[in-house]
Amino acid sequence: MRITFQRGLAGLAVLAAMAVAPVTPAHADDAPVARLTFSGDDHVAYNSAYAFTSTTAGMNMGVYLNDNGGRIFVSVYGPSEVWHKPQSGVTTDNFHLTLAAPSGEQLAVGTYQDAYRWGSGTANPTMELSGNGRGCWQLIGSFTVHQLTVVDGAVKKLDATFEQHCEMHTEVVRGRLLVGIDDMPPLTADRPVPEVNEAVALQTWLPTRSVLKMRVPQRRAVVTGTVTCSGGGTFTYRGAIVQDSSASGSYTGTGPCTGSPEPFTAHVVSTSGVPFRSGSASVTIEVFPTTDAYYLLGGEDRFLDMQYWATVGQPQSMNTGSAAAQDGPVAAEARPAGAVTGSHLLVRKPIRRH
Known part of the structure; x- marks a missing residue:
């Protein structure tokens, strides 16, 4: 059973925190360009795709390195750059992402398996993607830090991918976090x-x-x-x-x-x-x-x-061509190329044997 943030006092506290637009980090003008994208069929992505870039007009996005380099926290408040299903009561997207190494360790390049929900007190790596009033009560996931550069306690370059399963279900949300990456490919999830x-x-x-x-x-x-x-x-x-x-x-x-x-x-x-x-x-x-x-x-x-x-x-x-050569499902025994269309019976003369 999926448990949303609306259930329980702890969920109400999280919702209250989410309702406040995140604070822009210091020296925002010097911050590298950041982009967060994700999609999936789970409770958080809700069968939709999302993309947020820090330089987009109306976007308030922050990337923070906390816990002595052991945890990355991302907050976004603004419009998604790719279309997604409208959600009742939500006029502006508001999501948060946490990727954290095991307690006492610093994040480094590598893959972190068996990640549980951040704040659960586990010795495992932790993570959490939540927003727009949706989140996991418990989760299992993993994330990979492909590239990481930190200067004076600030993230200058980061390439990380992640996936998350709410309530240990098979439904999944997958995403990517990029910071300071040159030549980011254009977004391709335009609405057809x-x-x-x-x-x-x-x-x-x-x-x-x-x-x-x-x-x-x-x-x-x-x-x-x-x-x-x-x-x-x-x-x-x-x-x-x-x-x-x-x-x-x-x-x-x-x-x-x-x-x-x-x-x-x-x-x-x-x-x-x-x-x-x-x-x-x-x-x-x-x-x-x-x-x-x-x-x-x-x-x-x-x-x-x-x-x-x-x-x-x-x-x-x-009159020409083979039905079997066309795309899509066709009936069995399709007429071969060059066959003649007609409705008469095909009768073969008997063979006289002596």
């Missing part, structure tokens, strides 16, 4: 903007069958559209077509985020036992970017989830 044709084409073909057996016409619906997203990453789309709760099938695919409209074509065969036909149909589509390997952004954050009514056109015969 799809356009889908409201008319869905219907194709029909005759699969190859054995001798003297009737060839049953096969049909599939074809959904076309475009997706626009930038940043050099990729997007994934998936959806379904349903006609009167009888004929139904799903589709999925990927494409590049180039900043220009990228076309996609999805071929959908009904898997319900009832074929698609001409007429009205419900079409759904979800579009989201795939995980960014550098910032650990993306995950299952569905940037668009839409449904519309489409008109399935009259069937059109496939």
Whole structure:
């Protein structure tokens, strides 16, 4: 069972502290640029992605080295640079991250396994990502310090990745903290903007069958559209077509985020036992970017989830090409390339034996 910060006096105290914007560290003008990114399907990330950069307008972000170099604390108060699901009652994002070595030790380059919730009094490494009124009562996680430079008690350069499981569940949030890193790659979790044709084409073909057996016409619906997203990453789309709760099938695919409209074509065969036909149909589509390997952004954050009514056109015969060569699921025994479409029976003359 997940326990949020709203439960218990300790949770109320944490919420009260979170409601106050963090204090900007001394000599903020000289502080290196910092960026915190994370995403996941756990209780804290809430099936969304987040990105915060200290130089973004309206952002109040601080990175502090505490406990004689044994703990890094990060506070962010301001707008995320990548879109995420709106949260009721939250108008400005407010998150905190703690990464701490075992008690009495200083943080150093390396991997820290079996990290528990900070403040739990354990001899293990500790950590905690919380914010927007969400957090873990207990957790298990790990983090890796890839690079760390400290000058006069201040973090000048840091590259760290982390993952956290709330209440020891399998759901996870993964993220990255960068400080003073030159040439940070651009954020790639832009929100895709799809356009889908409201008319869905219907194709029909005759699969190859054995001798003297009737060839049953096969049909599939074809959904076309475009997706626009930038940043050099990729997007994934998936959806379904349903006609009167009888004929139904799903589709999925990927494409590049180039900043220009990228076309996609999805071929959908009904898997319900009832074929698609001409007429009205419900079409759904979800579009989201795939995980960014550098910032650990993306995950299952569905940037668009839409449904519309489409008109399935009259069937059109496939005279050339192979149905099996198209993307998406197709029926078994698809017509091979070069086969002739027709409805007659194939009859072989008997062989006369003497």
